[in-house]
Amino acid sequence: MSSNNKLSTESYKGVRDFYPEDMAILNHIFSIWKKSAESYGYQEYNASILEPTELYHAKSGEEIINEQTYTFTDRGDRSVTLRPEMTPTVARMVAARRRDLSMPVRWYSIPNVFRYEKPQRGRLREHFQLNCDIFGIASLDADVEMIALASSIMRNFGAKDEDFEIRISSRQLLKKAFADAGLSDEQSLKMQKLLDKKDKVAEGAFVEEAEKILGRKMGDKEIFIDIVTAGTEVEKAIDALGARGVNNVRFDSSIVRGFDYYTGIVFEVYDTHKDNRRALFGGGRYDGLTSLFEGQSGDAGPLPAVGFGMGDVTIRDFLETHSLLPLYKNPAHIYLAIALTENEADNDSIKAYAETVALALRNHNVNTAVDYSGKKIGDQIKKAAKDDVKYVTVIGADEASSGILKTKNLLTGEETIVDRAGELALFLRTGMKLPKENQ
Amino acid sequence: MSSNNKLSTESYKGVRDFYPEDMAILNHIFSIWKKSAESYGYQEYNASILEPTELYHAKSGEEIINEQTYTFTDRGDRSVTLRPEMTPTVARMVAARRRDLSMPVRWYSIPNVFRYEKPQRGRLREHFQLNCDIFGIASLDADVEMIALASSIMRNFGAKDEDFEIRISSRQLLKKAFADAGLSDEQSLKMQKLLDKKDKVAEGAFVEEAEKILGRKMGDKEIFIDIVTAGTEVEKAIDALGARGVNNVRFDSSIVRGFDYYTGIVFEVYDTHKDNRRALFGGGRYDGLTSLFEGQSGDAGPLPAVGFGMGDVTIRDFLETHSLLPLYKNPAHIYLAIALTENEADNDSIKAYAETVALALRNHNVNTAVDYSGKKIGDQIKKAAKDDVKYVTVIGADEASSGILKTKNLLTGEETIVDRAGELALFLRTGMKLPKENQ
Numbered sequence: 026m027s028s029n030n031k032l033s034t035e036s037y038k039g040v041r042d043f044y045p046e047d048m049a050i051l052n053h054i055f056s057i058w059k060k061s062a063e064s065y066g067y068q069e070y071n072a073s074i075l076e077p078t079e080l081y082h083a084k085s086g087e088e089i090i091n092e093q094t095y096t097f098t099d100r101g102d103r104s105v106t107l108r109p110e111m112t113p114t115v116a117r118m119v120a121a122r123r124r125d126l127s128m129p130v131r132w133y134s135i136p137n138v139f140r141y142e143k144p145q146r147g148r149l150r151e152h153f154q155l156n157c158d159i160f161g162i163a164s165l166d167a168d169v170e171m172i173a174l175a176s177s178i179m180r181n182f183g184a185k186d187e188d189f190e191i192r193i194s195s196r197q198l199l200k201k202a203f204a205d206a207g208l209s210d211e212q213s214l215k216m217q218k219l220l221d222k223k224d225k226v227a228e229g230a231f232v233e234e235a236e237k238i239l240g241r242k243m244g245d246k247e248i249f250i251d252i253v254t255a256g257t258e259v260e261k262a263i264d265a266l267g268a269r270g271v272n273n274v275r276f277d278s279s280i281v282r283g284f285d286y287y288t289g290i291v292f293e294v295y296d297t298h299k300d301n302r303r304a305l306f307g308g309g310r311y312d313g314l315t316s317l318f319e320g321q322s323g324d325a326g327p328l329p330a331v332g333f334g335m336g337d338v339t340i341r342d343f344l345e346t347h348s349l350l351p352l353y354k355n356p357a358h359i360y361l362a363i364a365l366t367e368n369e370a371d372n373d374s375i376k377a378y379a380e381t382v383a384l385a386l387r388n389h390n391v392n393t394a395v396d397y398s399g400k401k402i403g404d405q406i407k408k409a410a411k412d413d414v415k416y417v418t419v420i421g422a423d424e425a426s427s428g429i430l431k432t433k434n435l436l437t438g439e440e441t442i443v444d445r446a447g448e449l450a451l452f453l454r455t456g457m458k459l460p461k462e463n464q
Numbered sequence: 465m466s467s468n469n470k471l472s473t474e475s476y477k478g479v480r481d482f483y484p485e486d487m488a489i490l491n492h493i494f495s496i497w498k499k500s501a502e503s504y505g506y507q508e509y510n511a512s513i514l515e516p517t518e519l520y521h522a523k524s525g526e527e528i529i530n531e532q533t534y535t536f537t538d539r540g541d542r543s544v545t546l547r548p549e550m551t552p553t554v555a556r557m558v559a560a561r562r563r564d565l566s567m568p569v570r571w572y573s574i575p576n577v578f579r580y581e582k583p584q585r586g587r588l589r590e591h592f593q594l595n596c597d598i599f600g601i602a603s604l605d606a607d608v609e610m611i612a613l614a615s616s617i618m619r620n621f622g623a624k625d626e627d628f629e630i631r632i633s634s635r636q637l638l639k640k641a642f643a644d645a646g647l648s649d650e651q652s653l654k655m656q657k658l659l660d661k662k663d664k665v666a667e668g669a670f671v672e673e674a675e676k677i678l679g680r681k682m683g684d685k686e687i688f689i690d691i692v693t694a695g696t697e698v699e700k701a702i703d704a705l706g707a708r709g710v711n712n713v714r715f716d717s718s719i720v721r722g723f724d725y726y727t728g729i730v731f732e733v734y735d736t737h738k739d740n741r742r743a744l745f746g747g748g749r750y751d752g753l754t755s756l757f758e759g760q761s762g763d764a765g766p767l768p769a770v771g772f773g774m775g776d777v778t779i780r781d782f783l784e785t786h787s788l789l790p791l792y793k794n795p796a797h798i799y800l801a802i803a804l805t806e807n808e809a810d811n812d813s814i815k816a817y818a819e820t821v822a823l824a825l826r827n828h829n830v831n832t833a834v835d836y837s838g839k840k841i842g843d844q845i846k847k848a849a850k851d852d853v854k855y856v857t858v859i860g861a862d863e864a865s866s867g868i869l870k871t872k873n874l875l876t877g878e879e880t881i882v883d884r885a886g887e888l889a890l891f892l893r894t895g896m897k898l899p900k901e902n903q
Contacts, residue, residue: 031756031757031758031759031760032518032519032556032756032757032758033516033757033758034556034557034559034560034757034758034759035560036511036512036515036556037512037514037515037516037542037544038540038542040511040512040514041511041512042509042510042511042512042557042560043509043510043511044509044557044561045507045508045509045571048507048508048509048510049508051510052508062795063795063796063831064826064829064831064832065826065831065832065833066794066795066796066799066831066832066833066834066853067795067833068484068487068794068795068851069484069487069488069491069795070481070482070483070484070487071481071482071487071490072475072479072480072481072482073475073476073479073480073481073590074513074576074590075476075479075578075589075590076475076476077472077476079471080471095536095538097534097536097537098536099534099580100580101477103476103477105476117471117473117475118473118481118483120473121473121474121481122483127846127847127850127851128837128847129835129836129837131833132484137513139514141538141539150514151512151513151514161837162836162837164836164838166815166836167836170834170836177826268816268819269819269823270823317470317471318470318471318472318473319470319471319472319473320470320473321470355505355507356501356502356505356506356507356508357502357505360505376605377707380707380708384708384709387503387504387616390503392502392503392504392505393503393504393505394504394505394506394570395505395609396568397568397601397603397605397606397609398567398568398600398601399603407566408566408567411566412507412566414505
């Protein structure tokens with residue numbers, strides 16, 4: 026067959042294959058997310074990546090729907106979108122059961138989300154994203170808890186407080202500041218959108234665009250000077266976080282967040298490393314988003330909500346930059362290499378014995394891989410070493426008849442002799458050697 | 465706003481929302497899958513759900529591509545398919561790194577897969593599926609390990625051997641039997657496809673269709689009588705499984721599996737319960753599938769492979785039928801109810817104290833949720849009970865000033881008094897009470 030007829034081994038553009046080493050990193054990130062969210066009592070939920078397209082029309086922002094989603098028509102003529110973010114989904118799910126759920130609801134999820142974007146560093150077309158949300162708390166306590174949880178996740182990854190900075194602002198505060206400066210509602214909204222893009226455009230272009238919105242020349246940094254946080258919820262949140270031991274927080278008027286649905290405090294966590302000085306993730310308060318859904322009785326009123334989303338790609342970059350990624354560990358604790366003979370019947374009993382050993386080890390919670398490749402013993406041991414399995418034991422005719430097993434630590438070269446699979450399991454789990462060992 | 469303008473809270477048709485109770489079941493299934501696969505030394509991998517459509521053209525079977533996939537054209541005019549199964553993806557990934565990977569490769573994954581099917585019991589449009597695969601072992605050892613692993617998963621779910629049955633057959637054996645019976649290659653292939661649907665069609669329709677393929681009347685059950693397993697790989701596999709303690713295995717000539725890529729042993733696991741007598745999952749050998757991909761040098765030869773896929777929906781049905789599902793456990797070990805006063809400053813110190821307690825508990829790995837709702841204490845305790853949190857502690861002005869905490873077990877009603885958060889953590893984790901407690 027000519028190579029022209031062959032299939033490409035490449036993945037679809039802008040998405041990732043997770044080979045075991047990459048999957049282990051992803052699982053490490055997931056496990057820290059899970060542990061951190063559950064330590065605050067958050068319950069895990071999930072949903073399908075397929076959502077009706079209209080779910081995103083109201084509040085995600087037109088740019089996102091029109092230019093950045095995977096949207097298609099299914100065979101039943103329904104418009105379907107691969108979720109670009111999780112907030113509309115969680116609002117939909119909470120709205121559906123609002124009468125049955127007792128508030129406050131604390132939920133988290135680790136969905137994959139999709140954006141049809143030009144692939145670039147940290148912005149793939151598919152990534153995973155921790156979403157934490159709390160519903161039913163109108164007071165600042167929820168905003169403070171959410172930011173404290175975000176800080177706790179960073180610390181659980183091994184980050185020190187000086188490795189990251191939490192910048193907060195408030196949509197209310199911005200609105201008021203712009204109104205006080207004489208901006209119309211329309212100018213105010215446009216200015217917020219512009220601020221959200223501040224990190225992505227050059228300063229000259231930013232000022233030019235700002236002056237276009239204002240219809241006049243800007244004073245030196247006037248937009249930023251006029252905002253006073255004293256006595257506002259921003260100051261209260263910073264104080265409350267300080268009382269909880271979270272001190273790497275500061276006000277930043279350029280924190281807006283892209284989505285239209287935010288209503289109060291907004292925050293972003295920034296890497297402080299000089300090579301990676303960028304926003305890692307963020308969130309904020311989005312009261313009343315559930316009111317978009319049917320069956321929300323007027324009596325119940327708009328449901329308060331605060332949440333954030335944290336992507337796996339940016340956090341992996343952060344962990345790499347700060348040398349916080351763990352080493353790969355193969356799930357197999359031990360590799361059984363098999364020394365075959367030229368006698369088929371002997372080989373059957375050698376394999377049967379290897380299986381007996383493997384079964385006993387697995388029953389002692391020792392993960393065990395057996396090599397049936399028939400390769401040379403040296404190659405089987407090389408395979409175990411290459412795959413980062415720590416221990417190897419060779420099983421051949423002698424071992425099958427005597428039951429005496431020798432296991433080798435591939436990191437140290439140390440060899441240990443035991444006389445049954447159960448003793449081997451004990452040694453692997455505890456490092457204990459029985460008296461008769463090492464004869 | 466009229467209700468006509470409101471969004472529906474329903475999910476997209478044929479997919480599921482996972483509320484915390486459902487997510488807990490899914491996580492239970494995932495954790496048994498993970499534990500079982502890793503006990504055999506399988507490494508986890510994953511990939512995106514988005515794949516180039518051509519990946520499925522060669523071997524998945526035309527019916528699946530044309531009628532049952534989610535396929536659409538992206539904004540860059542590429543045809544994309546939401547993966548309907550994982551085998552083509554894992555073959556692609558192994559082919560891409562065949563030179564670097566040292567065989568045997570043992571991999572597992574828990575992907576979500578998509579089928580555009582009419583929703584019915586156990587056949588949703590999206591489900592999760594454990595995939596286990598071993599590459600590089602041409603001998604029957606790999607087939608036997610794969611079936612032993614499948615049996616081990618069922619046992620790890622708590623199933624007894626009499627709760628399920630493993631039925632095996634062989635594509636080679638079927639081919640030979642049909643050739644011996646005088647069928648042409650085309651008749652043989654059609655007959656295999658028909659056998660695969662045997663459970664889904666009435667017996668009369670089956671015989672009618674078979675006679676159409678054969679071009680003659682059938683003798684009484686002739687297709688099934690003529691197949692002799694003695695001395696074949698099917699008999700050897702059954703014997704080898706018996707030697708490993710897996711005895712609920714039998715030959716069944718109607719086991720074919722739908723995909724075109726199978727080449728050897730095929731198997732399916734059946735529920736034996738009278739209310740749920742159906743195939744739960746299955747797999748088989750698919751040597752040479754990687755040869756479809758570019759860069760596979762002729763020297764290397766076709767790569768042997770065996771694998772299976774096990775869906776979450778059918779296994780959940782099985783676990784429900786056999787009463788093997790665990791009870792829901794809230795991730796929060798304790799719920800801190802907050803008794804507010806009419807004095808704002810007091811409330812700040814009550815909340816601050818609650819946060820100190822929560823932080824201390826979390827530092828002792830006790831997952832802790834705090835209620836900031838401002839509801840009546842009775843309602844806060846009801847909320848904890850409704851969400852299946854086991855312990856509740858009320859924190860008010862007295863607790864904040866004295867540090868004396870009382871925790872209540874909501875299952876037994878038993879109350880325990882401790883005098884610091886650290887002691888509370890000790891009690892929650894070990895059940896131990898210090899001497900000065902219960903004064």
